[in-house]
Amino acid sequence: xxxxxxxxxxxxxxxxxxxxxxxxxxxxxxxxxxxxxxxxxxxxxxxxxxxxxxxxxxxxxxxxxxxxxxxxxxxxxxxxxxxxxxxxxxxxxxxxxxxxxxxxxxxxxxxxxxxxxxxxxxxxxxxxxxxxxxxxxxxxxxxxxxxxxxxxxxxxxxxxxxxxxxxxxxxxxxxxxxxxxxxxxxxxxxxxxxxxxxxxxxxxxxxxxxxxxxxxxxxxxxxxxxxxxxxxxxxxxxxxxxxxxxxxxxxxxxxxxxxxxxxxxxxxxxxxxxxxxxxxxxxxxxxxxxxxxxxxxxxxxxxxxxxxxxxxxxxxxxxxxxxxxxxxxxxxxxxxxxxxxxxxxxxxxxxxxxxxxxxxxxxxxxxxxxxxxxxxxxxxxxxxxxxxxxxxxxxxxxxxxxxxxxxxxxxxxxxxxxxxxxxxxxxxxxxxxxxxxxxxxxxxxxxxxxxxxx
Numbered sequence: 001x002x003x004x005x006x007x008x009x010x011x012x013x014x015x016x017x018x019x020x021x022x023x024x025x026x027x028x029x030x031x032x033x034x035x036x037x038x039x040x041x042x043x044x045x046x047x048x049x050x051x052x053x054x055x056x057x058x059x060x061x062x063x064x065x066x067x068x069x070x071x072x073x074x075x076x077x078x079x080x081x082x083x084x085x086x087x088x089x090x091x092x093x094x095x096x097x098x099x100x101x102x103x104x105x106x107x108x109x110x111x112x113x114x115x116x117x118x119x120x121x122x123x124x125x126x127x128x129x130x131x132x133x134x135x136x137x138x139x140x141x142x143x144x145x146x147x148x149x150x151x152x153x154x155x156x157x158x159x160x161x162x163x164x165x166x167x168x169x170x171x172x173x174x175x176x177x178x179x180x181x182x183x184x185x186x187x188x189x190x191x192x193x194x195x196x197x198x199x200x201x202x203x204x205x206x207x208x209x210x211x212x213x214x215x216x217x218x219x220x221x222x223x224x225x226x227x228x229x230x231x232x233x234x235x236x237x238x239x240x241x242x243x244x245x246x247x248x249x250x251x252x253x254x255x256x257x258x259x260x261x262x263x264x265x266x267x268x269x270x271x272x273x274x275x276x277x278x279x280x281x282x283x284x285x286x287x288x289x290x291x292x293x294x295x296x297x298x299x300x301x302x303x304x305x306x307x308x309x310x311x312x313x314x315x316x317x318x319x320x321x322x323x324x325x326x327x328x329x330x331x332x333x334x335x336x337x338x339x340x341x342x343x344x345x346x347x348x349x350x351x352x353x354x355x356x357x358x359x360x361x362x363x364x365x366x367x368x369x370x371x372x373x374x375x376x377x378x379x380x381x382x383x384x385x386x387x388x389x390x391x392x393x394x395x396x397x398x399x400x401x402x403x404x405x406x407x408x409x410x411x412x413x414x415x416x417x418x419x420x421x422x423x424x425x426x427x428x429x430x431x432x433x434x435x436x437x438x439x440x441x442x443x444x445x446x447x448x449x450x451x452x453x454x
Contacts, residue, residue, distance in 0.1 A: 044164035048370035060362020075156035084145040088170025093139040095165040101158035104130035107150035112141030184426035187278040192266035193219040193240040201226035215253040215394040224248040230287035233408035241431040244414040251403040252395040274341030274375030276363035284407040291353040292339040293402030295395035302399035306359040310336040323398035341375035
């Protein structure tokens with residue numbers, strides 16, 4: 001019987017030949033392999049978003065771009081509806097991921113636009129499946145829109161997240177979310193400033209025209225007058241606790257009959273977050289100015305304005321939309337009102353002194369005003385009690401309450417430190433950035449209101 005062959009010899013020889021061939025092929029292909037391409041990035045998270053409708057409070061457009069799969073955008077129950085995001089600049093779009101709640105779209109389009117007005121279809125479907133849908137695209141544009149035309153249920157459209165991937169978009173990176181573990185109950189610091197003057201001037205509404213306005217009470221910058229500019233304010237002194245705050249703050253004067261009632265002591269002006277994602281708030285740009293409220297407002301307009309917090313209050317009375325007719329002896333009249341906190345990112349002023357600013361919608365800045373800045377809240381105290389039936393503002397009834405702000409911090413790094421430490425940091429700070437209730441977090445500034453040395 002002939003000797004048997006080893007079963008391993010031929011396979012081993014074949015394996016060696018195959019391996020050699022494979023190595024040769026790889027070696028030959030090394031000179032023609034394409035270079036590695038970096039993975040496309042997530043462009044949409046935290047970007048300004050708007051929608052055709054919102055089902056209610058807590059379901060705003062921005063909730064679909066906040067990176068949180070427990071918050072969602074939800075529309076009203078009608079067709080069509082849309083959700084759009086501004087990527088901040090021209091972008092190349094490679095993929096859109098939709099994470100639907102149970103109320104999804106069976107028919108929808110993904111559209112792009114360079115100007116937010118003219119839209120181009122990048123993807124169209126009439127058999128949407130809900131759940132998580134990954135849509136590969138080849139498209140360009142600054143604005144991306146989901147346009148729903150048919151709902152799968154009787155409810156509106158509802159998305160946990162809409163993620164847009166690609167390259168380009170915003171040249172800036174939003175401030176990161178905080179990493180601290182303290183419970184966050186506040187995100188603010190105070191600018192406490194006392195009275196400086198009463199003048200019939202308004203350097204924002206009537207610049208260079210002394211006496212053209214009704215009487216205003218000024219706090220903060222000691223030099224504010226009709227001709228004030230950003231440069232002149234920076235050169236002036238201040239009544240604010242923080243000596244770097246040369247900003248001008250003013251409001252209509254308060255009268256009891258013909259008696260001018262002067263606010264006494266420091267008036268509290270809060271710098272807060274007006275958006276849910278408080279860690280994204282940025283400092284005011286130098287020279288920004290705006291008017292809050294209107295001297296021509298009706299009671300209903302004052303009451304229903306997004307800036308009204310407490311209205312007027314004294315003693316146990318609060319949320320009065322006009323000056324109370326009487327206040328208990330020993331009390332005083334306080335008024336509180338919030339300012340818009342979303343800036344268009346371009347203009348330091350506008351023709352009506354308001355249009356470059358906007359209030360957040362559902363806790364997020366709208367697309368046309370994408371930059372979140374501190375939300376000012378004036379809390380002004382007038383020492384007036386007893387019979388106030390003849391009390392009034394220089395602009396009229398209490399519901400004509402309004403105020404002006406002209407930003408002029410002499411060192412932008414000081415303002416930035418307070419915003420970063422107190423607003424972004426989720427603290428309740430005094431004028432130097434110290435939270436009495438969280439002393440372990442330290443302060444933004446030293447005892448003499450300087451930046452700490454590194």
